[in-house]
């Protein structure tokens with residue numbers, strides 16, 4: 208049975224993306240080497256930068272977390288100080304990485320239902336001039352909020368700090384200009400808004416900063432500089448590459464362009480979100496976040512105030528009808544999440560809302 212994934216990834220992909228994986232592919236096959244090149248250049252273009260501008264794209268095997276960890280553990284040097292802005296599980300994940308790799312760091316924590324405050328970041332920097340790097344999540348998938356990355360980027364520029372952004376769940380579904388936003392490292396993965404299959408993450412990097420990471424990585428497999436060096440030297444990965452997921456991703460990037468690029472995709476996701484919002488509101492289901500800070504990628508809904516509501520049962524009933532939703536991850540409230548990204552179209556969202564309505568009427 209065909210299932211639609213209303214999750215933040217892996218998500219529903221097109222048939223043609225899956226078909227791009229049907230032929231075995233050697234890692235030195237010119238079709239594969241070309242695909243790696245196309246994907247790296249294409250990703251830079253989506254962020255409105257290029258190699259000539261002084262940026263480059265490094266692909267890292269593994270899921271999104273591997274990419275973030277590769278950047279954090281390679282870029283922040285022994286004598287550097289990282290400031291982590293956290294308002295959800297993904298910000299906390301970076302804190303964990305910094306701890307494990309024994310990276311000097313500070314954390315500013317904000318409530319899960321609040322965005323990062325640029326004013327507080329500014330204030331903190333004034334009392335901590337030793338900070339060299341700042342890390343922030345763009346779309347905090349824990350709740351679905353969008354942090355003000357552009358404003359934080361402006362602060363980084365004014366204070367000459369290296370800016371690392373986890374744009375995992377938003378890149379490709381939100382217009383982003385890396386240079387304009389002063390982002391030095393932007394990380395995302397194959398199975399989010401570009402609608403490929405899982406297998407790798409990628410870091411879009413400012414080359415002058417990437418070069419500084421030479422010889423300072425804390426891990427062999429996650430050494431961002433060496434990974435880049437390998438790709439530049441002969442177009443090859445240092446270790447077994449995710450060949451088929453790169454072939455699928457190349458196709459996914461082509462389909463993104465055919466859809467009309469990031470702008471058109473963003474519009475489709477926003478339409479999905481609008482249908483979801485209206486449908487859920489009509490069923491009396493409340494959202495966790497106030498609308499001003501809510502992004503269009505994923506939404507957290509509070510459990511309904513009905514004593515017969517049981518998330519496990521709700522999940523299973525929807526799953527049997529072919530709709531996969533996502534549990535909540537909030538520290539203070541019971542909620543479930545519904546994503547709008549992937550090969551999901553307005554009629555799919557309407558069908559999901561109808562299935563939720565059925566369940567709500569039954570209980």
Ligand SMILES: *Cc1c(COP(=O)(O)O)cnc(C)c1O
Pocket residue numbers: 215216270271272273297344346347348373374375376396
């Ligand atoms: C999906 C996601 C990640 C990476 O998670 P993986 O499970 O490792 O792919 C990191 N940050 C955010 C904000 C995400 O949404």
